[in-house]
Amino acid sequence: MKPFSEQPEHTITMNVQEREITDRLKIMGAYYDLDTLLGEKTDNQAVAKYYRKSDFFYNYIHARGSHSIHLGLSDDVFYHKEDFLKQAQFVEGLLTQPSMNILEVGAGRLINTRYLAEHCPQHHFTALDIPNRNFLKNRVPKNVKLVEGDYNDLSCFPEQSFDIVFGVETICYAESKEKVIGEIAKVLKPGGKIVIFDGYEPKPREAMSEFEKHTAAVKWAAMRVTPKDHYIGSTRQYLEQHQFTDIEIADLTRQVLPTLRRLDRISGYYFMHPRMIKRMRNRISTDVTMNSIAGWLMLLTYDGENIHQYCRVVATKR
Numbered sequence: 001m002k003p004f005s006e007q008p009e010h011t012i013t014m015n016v017q018e019r020e021i022t023d024r025l026k027i028m029g030a031y032y033d034l035d036t037l038l039g040e041k042t043d044n045q046a047v048a049k050y051y052r053k054s055d056f057f058y059n060y061i062h063a064r065g066s067h068s069i070h071l072g073l074s075d076d077v078f079y080h081k082e083d084f085l086k087q088a089q090f091v092e093g094l095l096t097q098p099s100m101n102i103l104e105v106g107a108g109r110l111i112n113t114r115y116l117a118e119h120c121p122q123h124h125f126t127a128l129d130i131p132n133r134n135f136l137k138n139r140v141p142k143n144v145k146l147v148e149g150d151y152n153d154l155s156c157f158p159e160q161s162f163d164i165v166f167g168v169e170t171i172c173y174a175e176s177k178e179k180v181i182g183e184i185a186k187v188l189k190p191g192g193k194i195v196i197f198d199g200y201e202p203k204p205r206e207a208m209s210e211f212e213k214h215t216a217a218v219k220w221a222a223m224r225v226t227p228k229d230h231y232i233g234s235t236r237q238y239l240e241q242h243q244f245t246d247i248e249i250a251d252l253t254r255q256v257l258p259t260l261r262r263l264d265r266i267s268g269y270y271f272m273h274p275r276m277i278k279r280m281r282n283r284i285s286t287d288v289t290m291n292s293i294a295g296w297l298m299l300l301t302y303d304g305e306n307i308h309q310y311c312r313v314v315a316t317k318r
């Protein structure tokens with residue numbers, strides 16, 4: 001099949017969202033080869049390089065110095081910097097026993113674990129992220145242990161050793177979410193909880209149009225995320241397969257829209273200024289600047305919830 005960009009214009013009537021996305025893809029395509037982008041690797045080495053290059057920009061442009069590499073959860077229609085702490089505060093609400101063991105997978109620059117460790121000094125935290133992404137350079141409180149590794153293989157931890165395992169916008173990187181959920185199930189104690197905050201696809205691939213699949217794939221690729229296995233219904237199935245119970249999936253899409261609106265403005269400004277694009281691309285790695293592609297698509301792909309959806313998944317190990 002021809003790449004999407006070479007296919008004839010849609011003959012079916014496009015809705016407003018599709019028309020806007022189509023226009024934006026055309027503008028982005030003038031500066032970035034989107035088909036090459038779709039062919040980029042998404043293995044751990046590629047992801048580590050992407051974050052080594054992007055951490056600085058995530059921190060200063062996206063997170064305004066808070067080290068968040070995730071979306072804020074807003075309780076109203078406005079963006080607030082404090083919204084980046086909402087995921088950690090949700091996990092904090094689950095720390096109900098005296099001295100618990102908590103593992104954060106894909107912890108990045110540690111905004112979540114650092115917040116929890118500082119607010120809950122009686123608990124023990126372990127944070128994991130992939131090698132070669134400067135993870136061990138994070139400075140941490142005494143009750144935090146940093147480990148370099150891959151959540152596709154958690155055998156470096158004893159089985160049934162954690163009360164809670166959580167991940168914020170990281171398991172999207174797994175080609176097989178089933179494998180990661182299986183690994184997490186092994187290291188959780190019976191009665192322990194898994195908590196995931198992440199972007200998902202609300203429909204299985206078979207139910208998506210070619211346009212939706214292409215748009216979704218471009219958005220994931222711009223952040224070096226695999227195009228595979230994002231359907232939220234599959235995650236529920238994997239949890240059931242691995243003996244999780246009390247599965248709760250909350251759709252938090254509305255709450256991420258204020259952060260996405262902000263990213264949309266920043267990225268839109270970038271794409272509307274060709275001289276700036278030229279200057280930035282000469283000085284800054286493509287790993288960083290291509291982030292603007294995701295930044296300029298996400299508000300459209302999440303709003304309406306037909307291409308992407310932001311979910312909180314919580315389940316208890318039997």
Ligand SMILES: C[S@@+](CC[C@H](N)C(=O)[O-])C[C@H]1O[C@@H](n2cnc3c(N)ncnc32)[C@H](O)[C@@H]1O
Nearest residue numbers: 068069070106107108129130150151168170173
């Ligand atoms: C979007 S960032 C989120 C970072 C952090 N959770 C936060 O909320 O700020 C995704 C993180 O997942 C990590 N990651 C990706 N694949 C991973 C894997 N297989 N094992 C462990 N960490 C991984 C990346 O290195 C990156 O730090």
